[in-house]
Amino acid sequence: MTLLPPPSPDSLPLRRPSRAAAEHAADAGPGVLVRVTQPDLKRRQELERTRGRLVLSSLGFGALFLAVAMKATWSTVIAPADPVRLNAAVRATQPSTEHAARRAPITDRNGEILAISLPVTALVANPRVLQDPADVADKLRTVMPYLDRDKLVERLSGDRGFVYITRAMTPREQQGVINLGIAGLDFEEADRRYYPQGRAAVHVLGNVDVDGNGISGIERTFDAVLRQHPEKPLKLSIDVRVQLALRDAVNQAITDFNGIGGAGVVLDVNTGEVVSMVSLPDYDAGDISDASPEQRFNRVTVGIYEPGSTFKLLTAAAALEYGTANVNSSMFDASRPIRYGRFTISDFKGKNRWITFPEMLAYSSNLGAAHMAATFGPQRQREFLKTAGMLARQSIELPERAAPLVPPASHWRDINMFTIAFGHGISVTPLHVVTGISALANGGILRQPTLLAQPPGTQREGTRIVSEATSATMRKLMRLVVTDGSAKGAEVPGYFLGGKTGTAQKTGPHGGYLMNKRIAAFVGAFPIQSPRYALYVMVDEPKPNSKSFGYATAGWVAAPAAHSVIARIAPILGLVPEDPANPAIIQATSLPLQPRAPARPTAQAGGAAVMTPATARPPQSAAPRAVPPAEAAAPRSTGVHPPVVPPGLRDGARAMPIPNLPAQPAPLPQPVPLRLTMMERGEAPRGGLVAP
Template sequence: MPSFPPPPDAPPAGRTIGHTAAAPGALVRVSQPELVRRAALERTRSRLLLAAGGFAVLFGAVAARLADATLISPVAPVRLAAMVRQNTPPAEHLPGRGAITDRNGELLAVTLPITALYANPREIQDPAGAARRLVSVLPQLNLEAVTARLSGERQFAYIARALTPREQQSVNSLGIPGLYFEQAERRIYPQGRAAAHILGGVDVDGNGTAGVERFHDERLRTRRGEDLRLSLDVRVQLALRDAVQQQITDFNGIGGAGIMMDVQTGEIVGMVSLPDFDLAEPARVEAVAPGANEQGNNPRFNRATVGVYEPGSTFKLLTAAMALDLGTVNVWGGYDASRPIRVGRFTINDYRGKNRWLALPEILAYSSNLASAHMAAAVGPTRHREFMVRMGMGSRLSVELPETAVPLIPRPQHWRDINTLTIGFGHGISVTPLHVITGVSAIVNGGILRPPTLMARPHGEVVDGTRVISERTSDTMRRLMRLVVTEGSGRSGDVPGYFLGGKTGTAQKIGPNGRYLENKRIAAFVGAFPMQAPRYALYVMVDEPKPNARSHGFATAGWVAAPAAGAVLRRVAPILGMAPETERAAEIQAALAMPMQPGRPRAPGNAPARAEPARSAPPRVGAVAPPASQDRAQAPRRNASEPALLREVSIAPR
């Protein structure tokens, strides 16, 4: 047979490629490395199958959940969102500095989150150009100041402390490298000028700088979310401010003050000092007129707690209460006011005096300096000073403000007869308006001196105090104070149905050299209402009032301060829930009434009676008429020498 050549790809004869020819059923040997390789492949295959199964289950669960959330239960996401909001940790929304409210919950101060703009000047390539672009969207900025802040080698400079969301977006749209935003806080005072001196304010870092903000700084910073509730009532604040400001404007005064206090608890319901400032715009406070460090021009000066003034005739209430309580005078006793008291080359005299013997009601109603000086002299210097200290006039008051003043009172070794004479009618001692109203509150509330406070007390809480006069003396003083308003210098402050009682006081101001200033005075009124059951004490003062046409050339407290007190009472009493007692007005007034003079028979012969009754005396509350012999003992000794009045002691002329 013919033989054909093998195909080109046929293996050579007698040679195998890639395997060894073996007979069927022969054993095949596998090397150890091959076995290891095959085992690894099996493990990998198993793991891949397990992972694929896990992912299949996971994606299946996700798919099922999505199907349930979108098709089966579409409201479930809303419930989930609510659960997320409820379970958000409070730490993520920590409030800032604690808020301050008035007694009714009205916000006086609150901290709000803001956005601040700052820059890294090292990253600003063109400070002048960047400043121009910033001012174009933030016109409240000063171009020169911004340029200076964007220049230099500093790495941090504030540009704006508080941006609105729109301003933030505008700045962000400028795309200026080196400008950054940060979340910050800002103290807001929604009431503006209301209670400015009491609140005080904070610095740019949120730390209290004055007032309650400084006194309670740690509490406000650490007790986040807990409001600080003050005893103030914003409505009373506004009424006080309006009334005092009106008198300052009408009489061209340089300032004034007003305080209203709960006589049973010591809570300060209202306290203003004028001029004041707007806490909402603290930057404007710095731009004050030359002489801003002087009390009269500095709006930050608190006349109510820092200003010390001679109280003038308002102190005659303390003198009368002291004399009644110590028994040196009774309600129908009196003193000679017919002759001036001369001490060295100075003279104590009455302003438009009656030039006769005056009974105690007349002493207060006519505001006699001479009789008040004699009344204090009868008590004596030692007991006089002890009483003043007991009434709180010798030390700083413990009110919740860092800005308080120490009264200017003679030391025990320097308190002489002349001091007793002048302090008896409110000169020779300087105290703050808060001292005056605190003392008068004790006189009318039954004789308990309670420290003033700016913190709201729980309703019905019994406040401890110190008894300084008897209840009987307090009752008599209330009737005498009512007499001053109905028959004396406080008539312009009377408001029908509210039975205001009080005392006016006009005192000359003392200059830097210690001498009295001509035609510069303090006009004040202090009182309480309603006198049959006092609830609130009221103090109004105008600094350096000038006469005007309506006052007929006078600028005394009866023309200036008493009408302001009446305006405050007329406005705030209804706000405080006090309705006028119109139906029982005659009955209440009869119970409070007190004649100016005791009823006495005519003197023998042709001499006129020393004191004719102004009207029949109604039944008196808290005072017992003295026997005839005691009453005669209080009659004036016109030929007697003045007791201990002729020492060569300097006293300011009146």
Template sequence: MIPIPPAPDAAPPGRPELADAARNQVVKVTRPELARRAMLRRTRARLVIAAGGFGVLFGGVAFGLADAMVLDPAAPKRLQAMEQATRPAEHQPQRGVITDRNGEILAVSLPVTALYANPREIENPDAVARRLVTVLPQLDVERVTARLSGERQFSYIARSLTPREQQAVNSLGIPGLYFEQSERRAYPQGRSAAHLLGGVDVDGNGIAGVERRFDQRLRNNASEPLRLAIDVRVQLALRDAVQRAIAEFNGIGGAGILMDVQTGEVLGMVSLPDFDLSDPVRRDDLNVRREEAGYNPRFNRATVGVYEPGSTFKLLTAAAALDYGVVNIWSGFDASRPIRYGRFTINDFRGKNRWLALPEILAYSSNLASAHMAVAIGTQRHREFMVRMGMGSRLGIELPEAALPLIPRPQDWREINTMTIGFGHGISVTPLHVVTGVSALVNGGILRQPTLLARAPGEAAEGRRVVSERTSETMRRLMRLVVTAGSGRSADVPGYFVGGKTGTAQKTGPRGGYLENKRIAAFVGAFPMQAPRYAIYVMVDEPKPNARSHGYATAGWVAAPAAGMVIRSVAPILGMVPDTERLEEIQASISIPMQPARPAGTRAATPRTPAPAGQPAAPAATPVTTPAPAAAPARSAAVPPAPQREASLAPR
């Protein structure tokens, strides 16, 4: 018989089986067992927390990988590094940008890398200098050696390095050489407006022109561009025309100015020869003797050069005579014989040798009649008028380089000064003075200071009245006559109704006196004369005759054609359309006859009595009006009068 196995809960053999009640009694657990069980529970809770943390961590990693590789794939780190290396760093300039009136950049600061050295860390300066020249051939070995020697701790070696040059220097592995981020002033327009901008030195400090005048403004407000009135297009056209005139007549230099007659804004100003603004200005270029200035490219003929204006000043004499009531358009003066004053003799160049009406005086550019007209104005009033027109003081243009005119002092201004200054001799002014004064004669009689800063549209330009509107209207007619029938015919441009005056004057020497066969040929004018908007001045210094000019080097042959070339080029640029459909109508409205008829009922002029030898001809007595009080005359060096003949015939 097979034995039956005991039940699992049966008592062991030999032990009596307990009753059910006995089995249900509580079993005692020892204290170590309780501690062991509590530890197991704590361990289990910690494992659960750790597992949850790792789950969250791996979940985040998984999400990040999914986002970087599936949802929004990221570029490889190498590509990111290359992109950052090629991306230009944002440069915060330390000096503001200069622009023209249309926003074209004239001057801007660009970031560059400079190379400097600590000479105390250079062991063999000569050897280091030779190694540097192998990668920077523009350097001089001796000069670099000197900079690397001594006890200094800082010395510039090169101010501007290209990235390739920087890498080449770095590859030399020379201790004691360092790089720093710097700036270099750049002038994108090249030589254009060089004298106006002026330039900076190697440290970025303005040393001339606008850069010097607005140095603090450009440094303290570098984020806002400095907007000038200059128009680059006008500047280039003006420079090209003056350069051609200089080349054609073999002159040593020239100048050109274009100005808004209503606002005083200078849209173009050229002085030739000019220079490259990328070359730092040397100190010895800033201080040159007067006789050397004409050959120095950094000499600004437009604002620093003072010249006798010649016949261009006859416009001022005529305006003063009209405004004072000394003459009318139908009256005139005798020009039949020379004026002898002591040892001086005043004469006309191919004069008409007769009495000339006022329009004829300007059209034929008579020195004799202009001298008589100035004497009729009176010595004191003549000087007061010149000072009132700004010819006795510096102009308020925003340039440090602005010369003071050379005008006789009140106590030295005698009758002979009045006579010679009446036709533009015995006084020296800058070209900017001449064009500023003529602007006042044509704009209605308001003299405004020239400015290089652009004005906002509609901004009122301050000024003061110097002649009446009636005088201004008459002067516009007379200036138009000079261009249509006088010495300025070559300046005329169909449809733009140019008016102006030529002027040829001999140059004075450094010790006084006039230089033989050395002259200034200039033209000053405005357009269009029915409603003047712009004034123009063109001058060539020491022009020489050529075959085309038939042996003449006067303003009618030299400066007037250049002025016409400028007007023909810049007028369309400035938005002016030639008015060719109403040529006859407009010309009739601004014309004046050579010998205007005397209105009925006016008194005839008193005949002029011939003056005895050695005395000026006495002008006729005519009614005059008292001018407004003039400003106090500026004190400057007196110019000895020396009347010279003046070539002022029109080219034929």
């Protein structure tokens, strides 16, 4: 190979051979050498490296697109995703924009919402930032004209750093405030308690404060539970349909007789569930700020009243349970008043003769009840009432519960026994009365009332206060009061109601009774042959009207209200009217007013009592006679009940003679009924009261 000499310094710089020269060199054959410079070699190496990178990138993108295509084919053709689960998964990965309620809803036994918390927007302000509180107040009132300007200016003034302007705003109002563009105003997410049923069951539900804390009723009792489990509704035993029907009936009775208030209860006698509880006057649960103390007062659990003649059912049950009286043969002297010192107990429209056991309840005889209580005495009377739950607060899921007013054990004397036998000298709540009477009707088991819905078939524990036999007899007696007694106005054909009326005068703030101010009440159970529900209706201070012929007693006021309630709620509760001619029902509910051929006791001179044939006439009422001082000084028997054992009593039972009572110091021209006071301090009454 021939080497070319190096170029001379004066020669021209070497140039890249032209394409023609390169082609010529290639055509010249292998023997001809082509000179390649170092920059050309480096450039060729970079091109080779770039080509490799492009190939690798192409392969990577190809694999990526292939994977995407395979995934899309799998998700859309082979195994498409469930859109519901997909949306749930998407929502789970996103922050929630909804405000979670901090308090659980409350429902009735059928799931109807009684109370619920809903998210709201509150408007707050920082007064330290606001320059002109008056101007800000004027601008805010253009959006929310219901705001009070003076109060708003006062709230926006001062050195506080945080104040509430309104606790709840509508979206339109919120947008209006935003459009104002006022610095120092802000919004806060919160929740607010709403009561969709308005006034229904307001005293049961109670209320919450502005911060959502329970302050009364169920809201207060279960405050912690409602906060800890906001997702789980609290189900009550209340049936809102029955609640509305009971409220309408009680309100109508108050209107018709111009009363100042009233109350009503419907109770399941087998479970103790309170199906309805009404206290009037009431208020809208969503606006407690305008409610008066009278409207917030729960007459069912806080109001204590003398129960009047409704207590005669307990007196009769005690006499039957103790075996000191017999429904078929015992008779009681209602021919003349009972005198205790200078006090007199008499009947309202009495029969003025000896009466039978059933007649004592049917005609609501105070004298008969007093004589009946004397057969078992004050000590056993108090024991029975204590067992029946009349001497302590009721155990129900409400913080508003009043204790009854009763004479202390050391002062429960004969005069207390007499008056308490017909429902005076003791004050209890309406819930006490309906709970005790439901126990007499359901077979003798006392169950504490509850406001919580019980699962179907639940057997709640209770205390037996009377035997099943006594309960069966009491059902017949209660039915007799409706068919032949003072509660005829409560009768609803086909539903076999049994019960008792009661009228009691109200006591004054300093003791003593108030004239023409009374409580008219009815308590009963239905259907009485197989009781399901107990009912209590009461009107406070009813006034006579033209339709009542000048009367405002329970038979004219409360009994018709009970009729209205049962006629409306019985179909709602699934009760079907029964055939009045059904022999089985007649046998289970019937009892004659005057059992056949009873031995009739009479009182003779000196207080001795003898049994007389059934054909002998009972002694007629005698006029009061003057009592000589010598006779007045000696103890005597009143002859109000013979100290003998009437036939038909239980084995081993014996009649207890009425205790010797002080003689009347001076004769009365006529047996004038006086008023009897309450026995809070165990003192003797200062007057008389007669009430059917």
